[in-house]
Amino acid sequence: MNRHTTGLLAVLALLTSTAAFAHGDGDHTPKTRPYVASQVVDTPFGRQGDPRKVTRTIAIQMGDNMRFTPSALTVKRGETVRLKVTNRGQLLHELVLGTEDALKAHAEAMRKHPGMVHDDPSMVHVAAGATGEIVWQFHRAGEFSFACLLPGHFEAGMTGKVVVQ
Numbered sequence: 001m002n003r004h005t006t007g008l009l010a011v012l013a014l015l016t017s018t019a020a021f022a023h024g025d026g027d028h029t030p031k032t033r034p035y036v037a038s039q040v041v042d043t044p045f046g047r048q049g050d051p052r053k054v055t056r057t058i059a060i061q062m063g064d065n066m067r068f069t070p071s072a073l074t075v076k077r078g079e080t081v082r083l084k085v086t087n088r089g090q091l092l093h094e095l096v097l098g099t100e101d102a103l104k105a106h107a108e109a110m111r112k113h114p115g116m117v118h119d120d121p122s123m124v125h126v127a128a129g130a131t132g133e134i135v136w137q138f139h140r141a142g143e144f145s146f147a148c149l150l151p152g153h154f155e156a157g158m159t160g161k162v163v164v165q
């Protein structure tokens with residue numbers, strides 16, 4: 001890990017109230033992160049879900065028009081869902097779950113460090129034409145967000161809402 005990355009981690013640690021972001025070495029290929037119950041981190045917006053407990057799959061499309069379709073999701077508290085995210089565009093896109101404030105802070109960090117590699121069970125990077133997924137349990141009620149944090153995309157409005165009832 002270089003000095004640059006270490007500084008960024010420190011910034012993110014200050015900006016986020018949880019350890020939800022694990023920025024480090026990784027690549028941008030969509031893959032399903034193995035579920036290990038003992039490694040699941042609780043966040044204000046839920047936690048990585050057990051794939052065996054998925055009760056619903058929600059298909060989401062991403063496009064170079066900087067939009068998610070659908071951009072508003074409603075889930076029941078406690079529900080484990082599979083977000084199946086397809087990139088219909090020519091550019092790399094990603095879906096990052098979070099609170100609105102944390103996503104804003106994260107987008108700001110991405111803007112300052114465009115080459116920043118980030119990876120976490122709460123996010124998926126999807127190459128053009130590919131499909132990736134996030135398995136997530138929304139165990140806390142509230143209104144949360146998701147966004148593509150690639151520089152310029154968030155600012156262009158590539159965001160969505162999740163209401164957990």
Ligand SMILES: [Cu+2]
Binds near residue numbers: 092093153158
């Ligand atoms: Cu994007």
